[in-house]
Each structure stands twice: as C-alpha cells, then as structure tokens.
Amino acid sequence: MQKREIFYKEILSEMSSGVLFVRKGKILYVNPAATKILGKDESELRDKLFAECFFQYSENDDFSQMLLEVIYDSSREHEKIVEYFTGTETKHLHIRTSFLKIESEAIGIIILIDDVTELLKLRGVALDLEKIKEINRQLSESRDFYKQTAETDKLTGLLNKITFENICREYLQNISAGEIAALFVIDLDNFKKANDTYGHQFGDLILKNFAEKLRDNFTTDGVVGRFGGDEFVILLKNVADINFVTDKARALLKMARDLHSDKEWHLSASIGISIIDGGEKNYSEIFSAADKSVYVVKNQGRNGFSVNETEKQT
Numbered sequence: 001m002q003k004r005e006i007f008y009k010e011i012l013s014e015m016s017s018g019v020l021f022v023r024k025g026k027i028l029y030v031n032p033a034a035t036k037i038l039g040k041d042e043s044e045l046r047d048k049l050f051a052e053c054f055f056q057y058s059e060n061d062d063f064s065q066m067l068l069e070v071i072y073d074s075s076r077e078h079e080k081i082v083e084y085f086t087g088t089e090t091k092h093l094h095i096r097t098s099f100l101k102i103e104s105e106a107i108g109i110i111i112l113i114d115d116v117t118e119l120l121k122l123r124g125v126a127l128d129l130e131k132i133k134e135i136n137r138q139l140s141e142s143r144d145f146y147k148q149t150a151e152t153d154k155l156t157g158l159l160n161k162i163t164f165e166n167i168c169r170e171y172l173q174n175i176s177a178g179e180i181a182a183l184f185v186i187d188l189d190n191f192k193k194a195n196d197t198y199g200h201q202f203g204d205l206i207l208k209n210f211a212e213k214l215r216d217n218f219t220t221d222g223v224v225g226r227f228g229g230d231e232f233v234i235l236l237k238n239v240a241d242i243n244f245v246t247d248k249a250r251a252l253l254k255m256a257r258d259l260h261s262d263k264e265w266h267l268s269a270s271i272g273i274s275i276i277d278g279g280e281k282n283y284s285e286i287f288s289a290a291d292k293s294v295y296v297v298k299n300q301g302r303n304g305f306s307v308n309e310t311e312k313q314t
Contacts, residue, residue: 018113039086092117153226156211164225181276182245185290188230189268189302249305268303
C-alpha cells in the first residue's frame with residue numbers, strides 16, 4: 001500500500017497541471033506544478049486553511065470566490081476560467097474540480113489548475129471579465145463567509161463565545177484610564193419550559209427574536225454575543241455612569257418579558273452585571289463577577305438584575 005501511494009505521488013509530481021487536494025477547507029496536498037502556477041512555496045499552502053492562503057490580493061477576488069464556492073458548496077463539480085494575481089503578474093487559470101471518493105464516500109475535493117494565459121493570448125480569446133465580476137458581485141455577501149462562519153453563532157448570527165471573549169480581552173488591553181464599561185451576562189428564565197412545552201422550533205424562534213432585539217438596541221454602543229443555550233452577553237463600552245447601565249438592564253428585562261407569556265409562567269431574564277473601570281484588566285475575573293451576579297438574581301426569584309454581586313433589583 002505504501003509503495004502504491006509513493007507511485008501515485010510520483011505521477012502527480014510529474015503532472016504539468018497543478019493539483020490541490022482539499023478536505024474540510026484545508027489543503028492537504030499540493031504538487032510542484034500548483035506551487036509554480038500559484039507563485040507560492042509548498043509551505044505556504046500545505047496543511048493551511050484555504051481561506052488563509054488566497055486573500056492577500058484584492059485582485060484575486062474571482063479566484064478566491066470560486067474556490068470558496070467549491071469548498072463550501074461541494075454539491076456539484078465546477079469548471080471556470082478566472083484571473084489570478086501572483087504578486088508580480090496576472091494569470092488566467094483554468095480550474096476544474098471533482099470529488100475524491102473511496103467506496104462511494106466523498107472524502108475531499110481535487111482541484112486541477114492550468115495556466116492558460118499564453119493560450120488565450122494566442123487564440124485571441126476575449127475573456128468576459130464583466131460577467132466574471134458580476135458573478136462575484138452576486139457572491140459578495142459571502143465574501144467573508146469563512147471568517148463569519150468561524151466567528152458567529154449559527155442560530156442567531158451574534159458573536160460566538162470565543163470571538164466575544166477575544167474582543168473583550170483586546171478592549172481591556174486598550175481601555176483608557178477613567179473609562180467605564182459594563183459586562184452583562186443574561187440568562188433567560190423559564191426558557192426550558194417554553195422549549196419543552198412548545199417544541200424546539202418555538203424555542204429557536206424565541207432565541208432569534210431576543211437576539212434581534214439585542215442587535216437593534218446594543219450594537220451601536222456595545223458588543224453582543226451568545227454563549228450557547230439561553231445565555232447571552234453584552235459588553236457596553238464607555239458608559240456615562242451607573243444610571244445608564246441600570247437603565248439598560250431594565251430595558252433588557254422588558255425585552256425578555258415581551259418575548260412570551262403563558263397562563264402559568266412567563267419568560268423573563270436574570271442579569272448579572274460587572275462594572276469595569278480603567279484599572280481593571282482581567283477578563284476572567286470580570287466575567288466571573290457578572291456570572292455570579294446572575295445567580296444572586298436566580299436565588300432571589302429571577303426577573304431582575306444584580307450589579308457586582310450586590311442585591312437584586314427588579
């Protein structure tokens with residue numbers, strides 16, 4: 001089996017066409033012809049995520065968008081001629097894709113690349129660049145598809161836990177002396193009851209509606225995320241004073257109560273708040289204080305907020 005693999009690799013290494021093997025967005029194999037055509041060393045491509053390799057030049061929009069479509073919409077095979085900029089010259093590449101299957105199971109994508117620049121010049125073929133640009137304009141909304149997928153919560157579109165935490169840590173590193181901010185941790189009360197009573201689709205709708213309200217009311221002066229389940233987080237930057245923070249908390253409580261009510265129970269929120277001043281830098285401690293404040297509210301009947309683990313306010 002090992003000899004056979006060596007044999008196949010030798011064949012691929014001698015091909016004049018560039019060959020890439022991609023699985024789950026990562027380039028696992030690249031032959032010498034591909035490195036030459038793309039103007040990159042093997043170390044710049046192999047074992048790297050595709051999205052990290054080909055967004056260096058804005059001139060490569062056509063090329064990058066096409067291969068993103070291949071990788072993230074692998075329901076069909078593709079063939080196309082695109083422009084590609086190596087950093088020193090513009091080439092026209094003919095790209096074809098197919099699935100690599102073992103026992104009828106697709107395990108990855110084979111991408112074949114040929115440099116047809118000179119061939120097109122000889123044949124006098126005029127590329128319809130405007131048409132290519134239009135196709136890519138239609139895909140412009142998904143230009144940052146990979147990045148967005150990695151950073152956002154799939155259900156609500158809010159920032160996911162890792163991205164939210166990274167933004168908070170970066171903010172805390174650069175916070176000005178005397179600047180005040182606030183971290184909110186929000187837990188929806190009775191959400192499990194709503195989910196169990198009316199089903200998961202209804203529960204998902206509640207989470208989406210609440211996320212939309214948060215996005216509409218807090219993204220201009222803060223950062224909003226979802227940690228999973230019914231737990232949401234907000235970082236309010238550069239707040240005027242504690243009254244502004246408590247007003248925001250009361251607005252959040254109303255948003256939660258307006259989501260749904262039942263004859264026997266109501267949706268509400270338990271909110272923990274940690275006040276940040278310019279002297280505080282440790283995100284973990286700040287989050288822990290806000291998280292503990294949530295349980296102060298839970299233990300005192302829910303539907304309220306607590307600032308820095310002090311007494312609950314409804």
